[in-house]
Amino acid sequence: MQSLTLRLMGPVELTGPGNLRLTPRGMRARGALAVIGSATAMRVMRARLQDLLFSTRDPDHANASLRQVLREIRVSLGTARDALVSGPGWVGLDSGIVRLDMTARPGPDGQMPEFAADLDIPDPEFEDWLRDARMHAEQAVTPSAPEPSLLPVLLTAEPVAGDSETAVIASIILGEAAGRVCDLVPMVAMPDRTEPGQSAIVLSAMANRSGQTIHMLVKLAHRPSSRLFWSHKFVLNAGDLTAAMADCATEICVGILRVLEAVRTIDAALGVSLTDVFSYNEARLHRAEQALRNMDDGVNASLTKALRAWVMTTQVFERLVPDPRSSIQEAQELATKAREADPYSATALAVGSVVEGYLDHGQVSLWLAQQAVQMDPRNFVARNAYSQALTDLGHHKEAYREAQAGLAEALPVLNPATLQMRLGIALTRLGRFDEAEQRFETVQQFAPENRPSLRFLAALRYHRHDEAGALAALESLRRVEPGFTLDLMRSDGYPVATLRQGGLLGVTRSGLI
Structure with missing residues (x-):
C-alpha cells in the first residue's frame, strides 16, 4: 500500500508518493484532517468532529454536511481512498498508510510555522479547538534542528565616497553598526576578506556630500552569491552630524539583525535566533537555550553566557522550569562569568542586573544597571534592566522615564x-x-x-x-x-x-x- 504524509505544522498538507498533492481544497475538509491527524491513533468520534465543524447548524444539517466533508476527503485521496477509515461512531486515518509529520520547519524569514496555519473556519467550537491545538503544538513539538554550519561572517567593506571626509564618516557609521550587532549576537566579525567560497554577509556603503547633507546608500549582500538582502538610503544633516550618525548606525544595526534572522535558514545558519532569545514561548526559549549552550564560547564567550542567563531568567519569571531556584542560581553563575569575560559589555552588565534583581539584591542590581547604561545608553537590555532596578527600589517615576527612553530607540523592535x-x-x-x-x-x-x-x-x-x-x-x-x-x-x-x-x-x- 502506498505511503501518505499528513503535515500539520504550517498549512495542512496531505501528500502521496513523489510529493503528489492529495490535500482537499475545502477549508472544513482540511480542518477535519487537522482534527483527525492530531487525535489519538488518528481516530475521532463523528459526533465530536461534527460539533467542531458545524456547531451552529441543526443536527440533521450538520450530519449531512459532515458526510459531504468526508466524501470530499475521500475524493481527494483518489486511489488511496482506503486511507480514510471508519467504524461504529468514529472516523479516522489508517496509521499503516498515513504518516503524521509534525516537524516544525522554519520559513524563509526564520519564523517557525503555526499549527494548521491556513485554517480559518468561522465556527466558535472549532476556533476554541484550534487555539488550544496551536498552543499545545508550540509547547510539545520540537522544531527540526538546523543543519550544522558555520556562524555567519559579517564583513565591513570600505565605503565608496566622493571625498575623504565623507568616507571617514561612512566608515565610522558602519563600524559602529557592526559593533552594536556584535554586542547582541554571538557571531564572527572579520576584515573584508574570506576564504575562497566562504559564506559572508557584506556591509557596504556609497556616500556623497551635497551642501549640508550627506546621502548614504547602505547595502547588505551575500558573498559569494552577490544576493542583495537589504538596502536603505540615509540622508544625514551635517549640521547635527553626531546625532544623525548615531541614529543611522542604529537603523543599520536593526537591518543587519533582520538579515541575520532570515539568513539563519538560508545559508551559514545562525546558531541562535534573537527572536527566540527575547520570546516568552516555552518551546522557543528552550530552543534558544539549547542553541546557546552548544555554541563555541570562543566566538563571544561573554555574550553567549549573558544571553543564556537572560533566557534562563525569563524561564524562571514565566514559571516554565520545574526548579526555579536551581535555574536562577545557574543564571547568576553564567551572568557572573559573562562579566568576567568582558567587564565592559553593556549586555552582560544588564543581564547580571536582571538576575540580581530577581534575587532581591536591589543595590547590586541598580549598580550593574547603571554601569550598563553608562557603557551603552542605546542598549535596550540595559535600559530595561535600569528601569527594573529602579522599580525594585521604589523609584517609580524614574523607572517610567527609563523605560520610555529605551522605547524611543530603534533596537527595542527586537x-x-x-x-x-x-x-x-x-x-x-x-x-x-x-x-x-x-x-x-x-x-x-x-x-x-x-x-x-x-x-x-x-x-x-x-x-x-x-x-x-x-x-x-x-x-x-x-x-x-x-x-x-x-x-x-x-x-x-x-x-x-x-x-x-x-x-x-x-x-x-x-x-x-
Whole structure:
C-alpha cells in the first residue's frame, strides 16, 4: 500500500508518493484532517468532529454536511481512498498508510510555522479547538534542528565616497553598526576578506556630500552569491552630524539583525535566533537555550553566557522550569562569568542586573544597571534592566522615564514587550491604572504568551469592575499556564508583588474561574 504524509505544522498538507498533492481544497475538509491527524491513533468520534465543524447548524444539517466533508476527503485521496477509515461512531486515518509529520520547519524569514496555519473556519467550537491545538503544538513539538554550519561572517567593506571626509564618516557609521550587532549576537566579525567560497554577509556603503547633507546608500549582500538582502538610503544633516550618525548606525544595526534572522535558514545558519532569545514561548526559549549552550564560547564567550542567563531568567519569571531556584542560581553563575569575560559589555552588565534583581539584591542590581547604561545608553537590555532596578527600589517615576527612553530607540523592535511591561508596572505602582492597562494590552499584542501581563490585566480589569474583561484575561492565563488557579495567584509564593502591594488582588476572590 502506498505511503501518505499528513503535515500539520504550517498549512495542512496531505501528500502521496513523489510529493503528489492529495490535500482537499475545502477549508472544513482540511480542518477535519487537522482534527483527525492530531487525535489519538488518528481516530475521532463523528459526533465530536461534527460539533467542531458545524456547531451552529441543526443536527440533521450538520450530519449531512459532515458526510459531504468526508466524501470530499475521500475524493481527494483518489486511489488511496482506503486511507480514510471508519467504524461504529468514529472516523479516522489508517496509521499503516498515513504518516503524521509534525516537524516544525522554519520559513524563509526564520519564523517557525503555526499549527494548521491556513485554517480559518468561522465556527466558535472549532476556533476554541484550534487555539488550544496551536498552543499545545508550540509547547510539545520540537522544531527540526538546523543543519550544522558555520556562524555567519559579517564583513565591513570600505565605503565608496566622493571625498575623504565623507568616507571617514561612512566608515565610522558602519563600524559602529557592526559593533552594536556584535554586542547582541554571538557571531564572527572579520576584515573584508574570506576564504575562497566562504559564506559572508557584506556591509557596504556609497556616500556623497551635497551642501549640508550627506546621502548614504547602505547595502547588505551575500558573498559569494552577490544576493542583495537589504538596502536603505540615509540622508544625514551635517549640521547635527553626531546625532544623525548615531541614529543611522542604529537603523543599520536593526537591518543587519533582520538579515541575520532570515539568513539563519538560508545559508551559514545562525546558531541562535534573537527572536527566540527575547520570546516568552516555552518551546522557543528552550530552543534558544539549547542553541546557546552548544555554541563555541570562543566566538563571544561573554555574550553567549549573558544571553543564556537572560533566557534562563525569563524561564524562571514565566514559571516554565520545574526548579526555579536551581535555574536562577545557574543564571547568576553564567551572568557572573559573562562579566568576567568582558567587564565592559553593556549586555552582560544588564543581564547580571536582571538576575540580581530577581534575587532581591536591589543595590547590586541598580549598580550593574547603571554601569550598563553608562557603557551603552542605546542598549535596550540595559535600559530595561535600569528601569527594573529602579522599580525594585521604589523609584517609580524614574523607572517610567527609563523605560520610555529605551522605547524611543530603534533596537527595542527586537523585544518591545519587555519595555512595555516595565512601563505598565511603573504606571501601576504610580496608581495610573488606566494607562497601565493599555501598556499590558500592548504587551499582549507583541507577546500573547506573556503571563505577567495577563495577571495585571485580570487584576486591573476586575478592579474597574470589568468582570468580562477580567475573565477573558484569566482564561487566557489558564491556557498558557497549566495548573493556574485563583488560589494559586493569591498564594505568597506567586509572582504578583506589585499587585499585592497595590491592593489589586481582589480578582483572586472573585470566583470567576
